[in-house]
Amino acid sequence: MTDHQRFIVIRHGESQTNATDTFQAGNQTDLDPLTTLGMEDARRLAERLAELPVDVIVSSSYLRARSTAGAIADATGAPHVVPVWKGSSWVDLPAKDPELRDHVSLFREIDVPSELRGLRFDDPRAQEIQHAALSVADQPDVHYSDEENLYDLWRRAEEMRRYLEARTERLIVVVAHGGINKVWLAHLMFTAVAGLDTPTQLAAYRGFTRLGWWDNTGVLSLSFSPQQGWMWLMTDIQHLQPEYFSFMPSARTVAVSHPDAGAEYLGGEDIAQAAR
Secondary structure, eight states: OOOOEEEEEEOOOOOOHHHTTBBOSSSTTTSBBHHHHHHHHHHHHHHHHHHSSOOOEEOSSHHHHHHHHHHHHHHHHOEEEEEETTTTTTEEEETOOGGGGGGGGOOOOOOOOOGGGBBBTTHHHHHHHHHHHHTTTSSSSSSOOOOOOOOHHHHHHHHHHHHHOOOOOOOEEEEEEEHHHHHHHHHHTTTTTTTOHHHHHHHHHHHHTTTTOOOTOOEEEEEEEEEEEOOOOOOOOOOTTSSSSSTSSSSOOOOBOOOOOOOOOTTHHHHHHOOO
């Protein structure tokens, strides 16, 4: 472990389902490619990241995240890996390994009910399914279908945290999805809490995961050290120095310990947003 690590956390570029307000569900390793706009935005972001000393790129196995990360790998020359569950642990596979489709990926988007796949956000049937899933999301061992509930997400976010803290590189790019990125950030904020043990803790965590929005190819800067824990940049001065990512000068990093922003899951149309 290095004394200080920096992370650039990115949501993938616009995908076809994003552009058509359509639900994603199930294994999307070979589904939902980037749109022309998504590919262009990924390329432009990759050009900016090429100026930074990126050591490794970690991504979800899903096509839209893998394609976005691939553009960054091409521009930076950094290796691109996908952590998947293999045997009894998370194992890095090369991003082009065909074995990816046979394993669950750590940074995949939130698992929503598979019945939602292909439905538009405004479809009455989709709204019924969302409501049913949300009504049991705060019960530890209850599911509407094959979705992740709040407790499942808490556990996966903890695994994401442990995985990233165990890496040894100094500058790590993480390319994932709006929903799971926000769940993970919310988890970082709430790790000061022992868990989801009381109704108050659960309500606070659920409420916090609903804050905010993560744009396609949106970027968040974080740092981690064993001494200080996680720190999240809460300001953006890119408009003052457009040639730099504002987190790079360490003196400018203003953050909270154990940061977090929220997840798109859990609330009204939140599953629809998470599925994007």
